[in-house]
Amino acid sequence: MRALVIDDSRAMRRIVSRILVDLGYDEVLEAEHGQAALDVLATGPLPELACVDWNMPVMDGLTFVNRVRAEPAWRSLTLMMVTTESEHGQIVRALAAGAHEYLIKPFTADALRDKLLLLGLLPEPKEVSA
Amino acid sequence: MTTTTGVAPIRADEVWELVAEVWESLLQLPAIRADHAFGLQGAMTASVTIDGDWTGLVTVTMPPTTAVAVTRAMLQIPETDDVSDADVADAVGEVVNVIGGNVKALLQGSTSLGLPRVELEWAPVHAQLVCRAGVEWPGHAARIGVWHLPSTATSNDSMGEAR
Numbered sequence: 001m002r003a004l005v006i007d008d009s010r011a012m013r014r015i016v017s018r019i020l021v022d023l024g025y026d027e028v029l030e031a032e033h034g035q036a037a038l039d040v041l042a043t044g045p046l047p048e049l050a051c052v053d054w055n056m057p058v059m060d061g062l063t064f065v066n067r068v069r070a071e072p073a074w075r076s077l078t079l080m081m082v083t084t085e086s087e088h089g090q091i092v093r094a095l096a097a098g099a100h101e102y103l104i105k106p107f108t109a110d111a112l113r114d115k116l117l118l119l120g121l122l123p124e125p126k127e128v129s130a
Numbered sequence: 131m132t133t134t135t136g137v138a139p140i141r142a143d144e145v146w147e148l149v150a151e152v153w154e155s156l157l158q159l160p161a162i163r164a165d166h167a168f169g170l171q172g173a174m175t176a177s178v179t180i181d182g183d184w185t186g187l188v189t190v191t192m193p194p195t196t197a198v199a200v201t202r203a204m205l206q207i208p209e210t211d212d213v214s215d216a217d218v219a220d221a222v223g224e225v226v227n228v229i230g231g232n233v234k235a236l237l238q239g240s241t242s243l244g245l246p247r248v249e250l251e252w253a254p255v256h257a258q259l260v261c262r263a264g265v266e267w268p269g270h271a272a273r274i275g276v277w278h279l280p281s282t283a284t285s286n287d288s289m290g291e292a293r
Contacts, residue, residue: 008245009220009223009224009227009246010216010217010220011201011204011205011217011220011221011223011224012224014205015156015204015205018206055227055231055243055244055245056245057245083231084227084228084230084231084232084234084235084243085231085243086231086232086235087234087235105156105227105228105231106151106152106155106156106228107155108155
């Protein structure tokens, strides 16, 4: 499974990426804002999941979600907002724009795991050969 | 814990609760509520603005050694490895971003959160204190402040130096 983590904080990208790898993701790509993430989507194989921060320079997360949902070729991409924006109205805006899930910072690894489980995007445990 | 009332509907206890959650979830460090006074000389400050129906500033201030400890905790960098200034600025900036976002959620009305800004040296900003929380854990302490920036801000007795 492949994921794309979009956050202007390198620290937060590392944290989310590390959790996803620990959960069994094969590859985790990173982008520092929405425009960079669109470039990643346009040039490589489509990941199954994108974790999207809201407040970012150049292109914010909500704009990114709108741009992704306007492109039919990216319809299978699951979008999960991972953000400090926790007001009910903001959550509704993101979900209405096409985000599938919403995780509020700060979060634990278990909370991210639970969201992936709900989305059906938790990788199967890999078999270890003897 | 110091609290000034009548500025914004934010209680110091609420701020402390989210600070504790950030420390325990994001940094995985034990958080003890404390109002520590430490010299601001050489302190590092990260801030994020809140604009809209209420305008203000959330700050996190800590000594450089504490900022490095926060960075190691957040990024799981072992003691044997170096921590770059860029990593410190990024980690402390994310701490104030997460706290600021949650403070914003406590406010009534429409507001937006700015992007975090990190200053390696203490720089005073004239603002009105809403509340301030101290957090400590073994060997370290940090201070979190919520400040009101009235649109007609002028120097007067109720204004202090934000940080």
